Amino acid sequence: MGFEHFWLSGFDQIHTAFWTYLAVGLQNGAVYAMIAVGYTLVYGVLGLINFAHGEVFMCGGFAGVFLTRGVLGDRVGSGWGSIGLILGGIVVGGLVSALVAMGVEQVAYRPLRRRHAPKLAFLISAIGASYFIQTLAGKEFGYGVNIFPGQVFEPGKIAFTLFGTPIHTLTIVSIIAAIVMLVVADRIVRATRLGRGIRAVSQDAETSSLMGVNIDRTITITFILGGALAGAAGFLYSLQSGIVQNAGTEIGIYAFTAAVLGGIGNLRGAALGGMLIGLFGSFTVPFAFEGNVQWTEIYTFLILVLVLIIRPTGILGEKSGRTA
Amino acid sequence: MTFFSFANLKRLFLILVITAVIALMTGTPGSSTAPPTTGLHGSFLERVSWFGLFAAPRWLLFFTLGVIVWVVVSLYRPRARAIRRKANVVFALPKELTNHRTTRVALIVVALVLVILLPKFVHEQFWVYLIVEQIGVYILLALGLNVVVGFAGLLDLGFAAFYAIGAYTTAWLTGALPQPALFHHPIPTLWVIPIGIVAAMVFGVLLGTPTLRLRGDYLAIVTLGFALIIDDFVETQSGVTGGGVGSALVRHPSLNLGFLHVHWGTDPTPYYYLCLLFIAVFIIVFTSLEHSRIGRAWVAIREDEVAAESVGINPLKYKVMAFAVGAASGGFGGVMTAGLVGIVTPGLFTFQVSVAVLVLVIFGGMGSIWGVALGAIVIQTATSYLDNYQPWGYQLQDLYMYIGALLIIMMIFRPAGLLPSRRRAREFADAEGGADVHSDEVLSGDEP
Numbered sequence: 001m002g003f004e005h006f007w008l009s010g011f012d013q014i015h016t017a018f019w020t021y022l023a024v025g026l027q028n029g030a031v032y033a034m035i036a037v038g039y040t041l042v043y044g045v046l047g048l049i050n051f052a053h054g055e056v057f058m059c060g061g062f063a064g065v066f067l068t069r070g071v072l073g074d075r076v077g078s079g080w081g082s083i084g085l086i087l088g089g090i091v092v093g094g095l096v097s098a099l100v101a102m103g104v105e106q107v108a109y110r111p112l113r114r115r116h117a118p119k120l121a122f123l124i125s126a127i128g129a130s131y132f133i134q135t136l137a138g139k140e141f142g143y144g145v146n147i148f149p150g151q152v153f154e155p156g157k158i159a160f161t162l163f164g165t166p167i168h169t170l171t172i173v174s175i176i177a178a179i180v181m182l183v184v185a186d187r188i189v190r191a192t193r194l195g196r197g198i199r200a201v202s203q204d205a206e207t208s209s210l211m212g213v214n215i216d217r218t219i220t221i222t223f224i225l226g227g228a229l230a231g232a233a234g235f236l237y238s239l240q241s242g243i244v245q246n247a248g249t250e251i252g253i254y255a256f257t258a259a260v261l262g263g264i265g266n267l268r269g270a271a272l273g274g275m276l277i278g279l280f281g282s283f284t285v286p287f288a289f290e291g292n293v294q295w296t297e298i299y300t301f302l303i304l305v306l307v308l309i310i311r312p313t314g315i316l317g318e319k320s321g322r323t324a
Numbered sequence: 325m326t327f328f329s330f331a332n333l334k335r336l337f338l339i340l341v342i343t344a345v346i347a348l349m350t351g352t353p354g355s356s357t358a359p360p361t362t363g364l365h366g367s368f369l370e371r372v373s374w375f376g377l378f379a380a381p382r383w384l385l386f387f388t389l390g391v392i393v394w395v396v397v398s399l400y401r402p403r404a405r406a407i408r409r410k411a412n413v414v415f416a417l418p419k420e421l422t423n424h425r426t427t428r429v430a431l432i433v434v435a436l437v438l439v440i441l442l443p444k445f446v447h448e449q450f451w452v453y454l455i456v457e458q459i460g461v462y463i464l465l466a467l468g469l470n471v472v473v474g475f476a477g478l479l480d481l482g483f484a485a486f487y488a489i490g491a492y493t494t495a496w497l498t499g500a501l502p503q504p505a506l507f508h509h510p511i512p513t514l515w516v517i518p519i520g521i522v523a524a525m526v527f528g529v530l531l532g533t534p535t536l537r538l539r540g541d542y543l544a545i546v547t548l549g550f551a552l553i554i555d556d557f558v559e560t561q562s563g564v565t566g567g568g569v570g571s572a573l574v575r576h577p578s579l580n581l582g583f584l585h586v587h588w589g590t591d592p593t594p595y596y597y598l599c600l601l602f603i604a605v606f607i608i609v610f611t612s613l614e615h616s617r618i619g620r621a622w623v624a625i626r627e628d629e630v631a632a633e634s635v636g637i638n639p640l641k642y643k644v645m646a647f648a649v650g651a652a653s654g655g656f657g658g659v660m661t662a663g664l665v666g667i668v669t670p671g672l673f674t675f676q677v678s679v680a681v682l683v684l685v686i687f688g689g690m691g692s693i694w695g696v697a698l699g700a701i702v703i704q705t706a707t708s709y710l711d712n713y714q715p716w717g718y719q720l721q722d723l724y725m726y727i728g729a730l731l732i733i734m735m736i737f738r739p740a741g742l743l744p745s746r747r748r749a750r751e752f753a754d755a756e757g758g759a760d761v762h763s764d765e766v767l768s769g770d771e772p
Contacts, residue, residue, distance in 0.1 A: 049545065120477070121739050131724045132729050147356055
């Protein structure tokens, strides 16, 4: 099998199963987008990458998984029950993750901010928090084993067919839920008093504090908002793939790539970047050598490196890269 | 007496939360097959013996301990200032000692003698092996990363990549990889040492030239991305690297130069001395680099890149140089590991290894060569002990929980490290006093 044949067969696969790849890409992209928003919001107010954000996502996934397992047991959900469960999972996952994110801020960020620590110190304490949470989850729920949620839908349940391609209920529900939440987050940041505070701190923390914005509170709220979105994303992700103690590292890097690609600090950019990374990851699957999925990972990281080197401000990022 | 004041009750709450977390950390582990509450249940409700006196649930024990700590803290609170003054005297002791040239030299001589004689005291080969593999190699890695993070201020989260380059170069050139050795002619392991070092340095330049234009956390994430790419690449290219299973056996060094016959078997002692020799060489080279023109350029870039550029320092050139110099000792660490362990697998060079090395550098004191070496000895001894004896229900995988907690605590209470470099210590003190506004201070408002 020649190299040329390899590429051609890749395109061939995309040609025959375009809509499936598209649906999977959007489903993953929705999850990345929701996590990326958390990265971007925190970057906006603190000018820092929250390395522990992937773990926040993972905690939400676990919370959602245990909720559906507790409610459903061995049964299979259906009808309104499924919808209620999904809403419940989103709420519980979001709440747990918001709490974790708040804890991370209180423990790993606030004391350092009080002491005017240099930037490197923040990165290191965030890495510490990330390791701590990830390993504690491993200790409680097992290392490296995927834990699946209860069956909210019948496996392989199909919502409708699109140009002859069956689209799974799970896929469409995830995409819709994600879009709704992203729109809500966008509205919160753009059109409410809270959001105005966040945007003010992003632009100029000192001046905004002179104007009466409570910086500490705004930062906490930013972490909570980002954490809630990540937790909901964690639940949606777990419905498809299950959740594992170290899911945060890998998915977190994809989401971070998305935030950078869209222009870090920019909420809509993060959403767009998330969708693009999801689609990219899905459409490169046929181009994995020997069917090894790790190749899509390599492609995605290459994108990250290229974006950072060629255009570090991303697609929608402004020159300063600090507008939320 | 303000025993029940609001602030003091808040402190009680904080202490109880911390003890609860400790109870969870040290409690019974759950698993993916057990119900999700198994860990919680075991950590809090399990009955344990109270110092052999009587048995009660764990939560009661930890609660009591927390309250005792709170009472002690509350009672001593009024005298806190005096205690802290005493603690400062103790903390300042190493600095006082190392301030005098004679004591410094004496300390180094004593340490050197101890280190040279160490294999004589350690009778079991297993422990000598462990000292080389877990402490010696990690000192090398930490010294290398210290150049990058400590001297030049570049956060590299993919340092294990250089380690991997050294090890895989060794495996390749000695003919242990599926990919045939260069010219199909395997060479002895000892000859790989210079080649492995140079290969890692070249790789440092290749990696550094495009990425080092980035700053701060962007650089961190790109180095992390590169490390993951390399890891993926090694695992997928099983025809070249042996994949996840790793290489075949790397032969033990043997050399015949006519006047010099070297044949090392399974005895780790010669490796120990080889490692020691190279640690000494790297310490000497890095110390002189630190005080050279290059070292000063690194400091200038670390403090303020724009200012450094304006006085004629080419930041990219010096940053790439830092990468290459740091890579040298990382690469040698890889050669050592390949020769000693005998098998090279991707599992030796994960992201966790990069973080573990970073922890050594931070714990010891960024930018302080002796501090970093001491930090590596302390932490690696502790982890080797924990791994081999597994006291108090400790499990192998729990290590990174403690490392994570240690990182946070260090950053909050002693960010400059165990034996801080003088310059760094002053910087942290300045920042805490708010004496000058750092260019990279978080929330300072003017982001570059």
